[in-house]
Amino acid sequence: EAGVTQSPTHLIKTRGQQATLRCSPISGHTSVYWYQQALGLGLQFLLWYDEGEERNRGNFPPRFSGRQFPNYSSELNVNALELEDSALYLCASILGPSSYNEQFFGPGTRLTVL
Amino acid sequence: AQSVTQLGSHVSVSEGALVLLRCNYSSSVPPYLFWYVQYPNQGLQLLLKYTTGATLVKGINGFEAEFKKSETSFHLTKPSAHMSDAAEYFCAVSDLKAAGNKLTFGGGTRVLVKP
Numbered sequence: 400e401a402g403v404t405q406s407p408t409h410l411i412k413t414r415g416q417q418a419t420l421r422c423s424p425i426s427g428h429t430s431v432y433w434y435q436q437a438l439g440l441g442l443q444f445l446l447w448y449d450e451g452e453e454r455n456r457g458n459f460p461p462r463f464s465g466r467q468f469p470n471y472s473s474e475l476n477v478n479a480l481e482l483e484d485s486a487l488y489l490c491a492s493i494l495g496p497s498s499y500n501e502q503f504f505g506p507g508t509r510l511t512v513l
Numbered sequence: 514a515q516s517v518t519q520l521g522s523h524v525s526v527s528e529g530a531l532v533l534l535r536c537n538y539s540s541s542v543p544p545y546l547f548w549y550v551q552y553p554n555q556g557l558q559l560l561l562k563y564t565t566g567a568t569l570v571k572g573i574n575g576f577e578a579e580f581k582k583s584e585t586s587f588h589l590t591k592p593s594a595h596m597s598d599a600a601e602y603f604c605a606v607s608d609l610k611a612a613g614n615k616l617t618f619g620g621g622t623r624v625l626v627k628p
Contacts, residue, residue: 455615506556
């Protein structure tokens with residue numbers, strides 16, 4: 400069974416540009432979570448999508464947005480990039496929104512903003 | 514609001530020695546607790562989880578953790594460290610009622626294993 404996949408592995412952008420990160424969940428998983436792992440800030444919850452809808456978002460500005468497609472894959476968009484957006488972005492998928500279910504993480508996309 | 518505190522951002526142990534990583538949590542409702550491991554340039558892998566039932570939880574790679582409600586702790590242990598245990602470890606708590614299983618992580622503890 401294939402795990403959670405993310406693309407690209409690395410992404411280099413300049414300040415003010417837009418970045419698009421992609422995530423494919425494990426087959427059968429309907430919920431996708433996005434987390435940001437920034438140096439010195441730890442792992443922080445960004446967004447949660449379930450059945451195509453945004454269900455919850457963390458304490459991030461609106462320029463962080465995303466969507467979930469009918470096949471449950473997801474896209475994270477970061478507009479007007481700032482230097483502090485440089486981080487590892489992790490996607491996780493889960494069978495359903497129950498705390499008994501383990502979140503499976505992808506390898507991440509490392510975003511560097513110059 | 515939930516929070517997780519991991520005592521010690523770096524831990525150094527000798528190969529064969531006990532590994533003890535400390536985690537304390539704050540939660541207004543019964544928590545679900547997790548330990549994840551992150552190897553360099555990789556995502557997170559679940560080591561073990563506590564939801565309900567037995568408070569001593571066994572995980573992969575010889576790790577175990579004990580949920581102590583009175584101490585609001587969920588410390589991770591391994592009797593004998595192996596070189597392959599060198600990684601960063603994250604304790605996390607989730608609360609289904611608050612936000613649908615979003616995880617709140619501790620700051621992480623990086624483990625160095627000395628030969």
